[in-house]
Amino acid sequence: MTIKALAFDIFGTIVDWRSSIAREVDRFLAEIGREDVDSFVFARAWRDFYQPRMADCRSGARPYTPLEELIAEALDETLAANGIAPEGLGLGRRIHFVHAWRRLDPWPDVVEGLCLLQARFPLVALSNGNLALTMHLARHGGYRWDAILGAEVAQTYKPLPRPYDQAVDMLSIRPEELCLVAAHEDDLRAARMRGLSTAYLHRPLEFGPDEIHLPEGDWSYSADNLRSLSEELSGQG
Amino acid sequence: MTIKALAFDIFGTIVDWRSSIAREVDRFLAEIGREDVDSFVFARAWRDFYQPRMADCRSGARPYTPLEELIAEALDETLAANGIAPEGLGLGRRIHFVHAWRRLDPWPDVVEGLCLLQARFPLVALSNGNLALTMHLARHGGYRWDAILGAEVAQTYKPLPRPYDQAVDMLSIRPEELCLVAAHEDDLRAARMRGLSTAYLHRPLEFGPDEIHLPEGDWSYSADNLRSLSEELSGQG
Numbered sequence: 001m002t003i004k005a006l007a008f009d010i011f012g013t014i015v016d017w018r019s020s021i022a023r024e025v026d027r028f029l030a031e032i033g034r035e036d037v038d039s040f041v042f043a044r045a046w047r048d049f050y051q052p053r054m055a056d057c058r059s060g061a062r063p064y065t066p067l068e069e070l071i072a073e074a075l076d077e078t079l080a081a082n083g084i085a086p087e088g089l090g091l092g093r094r095i096h097f098v099h100a101w102r103r104l105d106p107w108p109d110v111v112e113g114l115c116l117l118q119a120r121f122p123l124v125a126l127s128n129g130n131l132a133l134t135m136h137l138a139r140h141g142g143y144r145w146d147a148i149l150g151a152e153v154a155q156t157y158k159p160l161p162r163p164y165d166q167a168v169d170m171l172s173i174r175p176e177e178l179c180l181v182a183a184h185e186d187d188l189r190a191a192r193m194r195g196l197s198t199a200y201l202h203r204p205l206e207f208g209p210d211e212i213h214l215p216e217g218d219w220s221y222s223a224d225n226l227r228s229l230s231e232e233l234s235g236q237g
Numbered sequence: 238m239t240i241k242a243l244a245f246d247i248f249g250t251i252v253d254w255r256s257s258i259a260r261e262v263d264r265f266l267a268e269i270g271r272e273d274v275d276s277f278v279f280a281r282a283w284r285d286f287y288q289p290r291m292a293d294c295r296s297g298a299r300p301y302t303p304l305e306e307l308i309a310e311a312l313d314e315t316l317a318a319n320g321i322a323p324e325g326l327g328l329g330r331r332i333h334f335v336h337a338w339r340r341l342d343p344w345p346d347v348v349e350g351l352c353l354l355q356a357r358f359p360l361v362a363l364s365n366g367n368l369a370l371t372m373h374l375a376r377h378g379g380y381r382w383d384a385i386l387g388a389e390v391a392q393t394y395k396p397l398p399r400p401y402d403q404a405v406d407m408l409s410i411r412p413e414e415l416c417l418v419a420a421h422e423d424d425l426r427a428a429r430m431r432g433l434s435t436a437y438l439h440r441p442l443e444f445g446p447d448e449i450h451l452p453e454g455d456w457s458y459s460a461d462n463l464r465s466l467s468e469e470l471s472g473q474g
Contacts, residue, residue: 122376130409132409138383146381147385171368171372172305
C-alpha cells in the first residue's frame with residue numbers, strides 16, 4: 001500500500017477549538033458584564049447546540065446547511081439558555097462572535113508538522129467546516145492546504161460516505177492511497193468503511209482535561225503528533 | 238468597493254501551457270522517433286481537440302467530465318491525426334504524457350506575485366482544470382492556493398455562471414468583493430455578468446509569439462504582472 005495523499009479532520013485534530021472558543025467567550029462575557037457564566041461550559045454548550053442541527057442535515061430532515069450557519073443558530077440558542085437576548089447584541093458583534101470559529105489556534109505541532117508532511121504529500125482538508133471557515137482557520141494558523149474538500153464541497157456531513165468518496169474521486173487516486181488523519185475514531189471508522197487508510201492522531205486534551213481517551217481501533221498509523229506521523233510515513237510518498 | 242478575495246484563472250494566466258507542453262511533446266516525439274512533427278503545432282492541436290469536448294459539456298450534450306479525461310481523449314485524437322496509434326504506446330506512457338498538464342511552468346512573476354498578494358487576500362483557483370490537475374500544478378510551480386474551486390467543484394465549465402456564483406457563495410462574501418484575475422476577456426466578461434470585480438492580466442505570449450492581443454474591455458484593474466496588480470490593489474484587503 002502506497003499513500004499518495006493525506007486528508008485531515010480539522011476540529012480537534014488540527015485546531016484546539018475548546019480553549020480557543022473559551023478565550024473568545026471570556027472576552028465576550030466580560031464585555032456584556034456576565035462574568036458569572038463559565039466560559040468552558042458556554043463553549044461546550046455552543047458545540048452541543050450545533051450537533052443536532054448537523055444530525056438533521058445528515059438524516060435529510062433538513063437540507064445541507066453550511067456549518068457557520070448552524071454555529072450562528074446555536075449561538076443564539078446558547079445565549080438564550082443563559083438569559084441573554086441575541087437581538088440586543090447587534091448584528092456586527094454577533095458576526096464577530098460567530099467568526100471566533102475562524103480564529104481557533106492550531107495545536108502546537110501543527111505548523112511544523114504539516115510543513116514536513118507537505119513536502120512529500122498533497123494535504124487536503126476534509127472537515128465538516130464549510131470552505132470559508134476552513135480557509136480562514138488555515139490563514140489564521142499560518143499553514144495552508146493543497147485543497148479544501150469536505151462537507152460543503154460534498155454537500156453532506158461526515159461520517160456519511162460522500163465526503164470520503166468525493167475526496168478519493170477528485171484526487172484521482174485509489175481509496176487506500178488516501179489516508180485520513182483524525183483524532184476521532186468515528187471519523188476513522190467511516191473512512192475505513194470507504195476503503196481509505198487511517199492515521200489516529202492522539203490529542204489528549206481534545207475531550208477536555210478530565211476525560212482520558214485511548215484509541216480502541218486498529219488503525220494503519222497511530223501517532224502522538226504530526227512529526228511522529230511524518231516519521232511513521234517515511235518510505236511513503 | 239472593497240476586494241476581500243482574489244480568484245484566478247490558471248491556464249494562460251498563471252501557467253505558460255504553450256511552451257511547457259511543447260517541451261514535453263518534444264521529448265515524447267524524440268522517444269518515438271517522430272522528430273518530423275512540430276511540437277508547437279502538436280501542442281496547439283492537442284488543445285484544439287479538447288475545446289469542443291468542453292463545449293459539449295457546457296451545452297449539456299455530454300455530462301460534466303473532468304478536464305484531464307477530455308485531455309486524455311484529445312491526446313488520442315492528436316496522436317491519430319499524426320498517424321500514431323495510441324494503443325501502441327502503453328498505458329503508463331500515455332498517463333505520463335497526459336500528466337504533462339500537471340507539470341506546466343508558471344510565468345516568471347507568479348511565485349513572488351502570489352506571495353505578495355496572499356499576505357493580504359485569500360487566493361482561490363477558479364479554473365476549468367479539475368481539482369487534482371490544479372493542485373499538482375501549484376505543487377509543481379511552488380505556490381499554493383488558499384482553496385481550489387472552479388469547474389470540478391461546480392460540475393460545470395466556465396464561462397457558464399455556476400463556477401463564479403459558487404465561489405462567491407462558498408467564500409461567504411458579496412460578488413463585487415471577489416475579483417477574478419485572468420488573461421482572457423471572455424472569462425472576465427462572464428465574471429462581470431455575475432457581479433464580480435475584474436482584473437485583466439496582460440500575458441503577451443499567451444496567444445503565441447505572433448499574435449498581438451490588447452484588451453478591449455474596461456476592467457476594474459489591469460496589470461502587466463502580479464507585482465503591479467498587488468500595487469494596484471494597495472489600500473484594498
